[in-house]
Amino acid sequence: MNWVKPLLFLSTVILLATAIILFVFFQNVWLLRKWNIPIDPPGFHDSRQLAWAAEAYAQGYDPLMKNPVNPRGHQLNYPRIWHLLFALGINESHTNILGSIVVILFFIGIGIFWFHGKFDNLTYFILSIIILSPAVMLGIERSNIELVLFFILSLALAIDYYSNISALFLFIFASVLKLYPVFAFVYLLKENRKKFWTLFLSALGLFMIYAVFSFNDFMQVYKTTPKLVGSSFGINVWWMGLRNSRFFGLPISDSLALFLKVISYLLAFLILFSSLLFSMRLKNGEQYKQGQHLNAFRVGASIYIGCFILMNTHDYRLIFLIFTVPQLATWLVNKGKVISLAPLVTLMAILLSLWSFFIMHFIGRKTTFIIEEFSNWIIFAGLLYLFFSSLPDWFKDYIRQPFFLKRRK
Numbered sequence: 001m002n003w004v005k006p007l008l009f010l011s012t013v014i015l016l017a018t019a020i021i022l023f024v025f026f027q028n029v030w031l032l033r034k035w036n037i038p039i040d041p042p043g044f045h046d047s048r049q050l051a052w053a054a055e056a057y058a059q060g061y062d063p064l065m066k067n068p069v070n071p072r073g074h075q076l077n078y079p080r081i082w083h084l085l086f087a088l089g090i091n092e093s094h095t096n097i098l099g100s101i102v103v104i105l106f107f108i109g110i111g112i113f114w115f116h117g118k119f120d121n122l123t124y125f126i127l128s129i130i131i132l133s134p135a136v137m138l139g140i141e142r143s144n145i146e147l148v149l150f151f152i153l154s155l156a157l158a159i160d161y162y163s164n165i166s167a168l169f170l171f172i173f174a175s176v177l178k179l180y181p182v183f184a185f186v187y188l189l190k191e192n193r194k195k196f197w198t199l200f201l202s203a204l205g206l207f208m209i210y211a212v213f214s215f216n217d218f219m220q221v222y223k224t225t226p227k228l229v230g231s232s233f234g235i236n237v238w239w240m241g242l243r244n245s246r247f248f249g250l251p252i253s254d255s256l257a258l259f260l261k262v263i264s265y266l267l268a269f270l271i272l273f274s275s276l277l278f279s280m281r282l283k284n285g286e287q288y289k290q291g292q293h294l295n296a297f298r299v300g301a302s303i304y305i306g307c308f309i310l311m312n313t314h315d316y317r318l319i320f321l322i323f324t325v326p327q328l329a330t331w332l333v334n335k336g337k338v339i340s341l342a343p344l345v346t347l348m349a350i351l352l353s354l355w356s357f358f359i360m361h362f363i364g365r366k367t368t369f370i371i372e373e374f375s376n377w378i379i380f381a382g383l384l385y386l387f388f389s390s391l392p393d394w395f396k397d398y399i400r401q402p403f404f405l406k407r408r409k
Helices: 004-026 045-058 080-088 092-116 121-131 134-142 146-159 164-178 180-190 193-213 215-224 237-243 254-280 294-310 315-332 341-354 356-363 365-389 393-403
Strands: none
Touching: 004 092, 004 121, 004 134, 045 080, 045 092, 045 134, 080 164, 092 121, 092 134, 092 146, 092 315, 121 315, 121 341, 134 146, 134 315, 134 341, 134 356, 146 164, 146 180, 146 294, 146 315, 164 180, 164 193, 180 193, 180 294, 193 215, 193 393, 237 254, 237 365, 254 365, 254 393, 294 315, 294 365, 315 341, 315 365, 341 356, 341 365, 356 365
């Protein structure tokens, strides 16, 4: 029996759980501070925000629009479906219960992904390093709702082996809860052409119906979601960091900021187009089309790529890169002989981004910001290239036709 798998999992979870229990229930920050994350006492802040929203709702307010109970005046930037929880009579005294449930669900999600997959010891070691990263610990310390989404998607990937429809329902449910899991519908590329279009268009159609009826709420959620610079990833973070006083504080005017924003989108488009073109012309690219962990890779990669382009996103959401690790590790060594450069560079960039808070302790905020931003753009480019390279041939044929590209033998 391979004892590495359970022992490494237990060690990882126990270390995370010990740090958060000491902080939340005993106000002891000694262990938590080792991650060098920004701590927000008394802990489980995002669960506390949900509790404040529930109290405001009980007082007759719509917490999407106004939340006088929240000391900072922040509206609840979750879709309205979350208001169903308010019927439970939640208040601030339930914060630790809510936060504990969120964290436990995340640990269960990690366990499902960890034990359901048949990974080698190197992959488990890399997974442990990533799960122990400051970005993941920050999500746990805040009891961020992304942890619940991770649990749902991990469960969906596991049950997909037994029921495609049940798994797809969970993906749709996750998208209703937080929108961005809609990017992960591309996991259906595992199916043949006919089944893919049937399931993909059905799922997307259901989501679009929900989106149409909830459009105003979505706009309000987008409006009230902070467009952060620190501890964030996204297409506009780099130039906002140059302007932000916490980092470089350069005197960038609004017109120059608009120009830099346009440059960001042009750069993203150039990376996307180049990744697509190189992947279509890739010789001996069969290694990227095969792999038992492709479904999980496509889920993690699509969420990162979609969120990177869409807006500045807090580092909590980097947890979904966990799904990409097993396939990246599999691609890392080509036929056991040659190190494959694209997966290696992408994986190294993922580690740097996830551990940026810890790195900041040694080299300072500004240098870390530069390294993290380079890493995030490399992750974006690497995942795009590998995602396109792993597309099934029947889908690549759709792409080749407009560019008059021939399939390589």
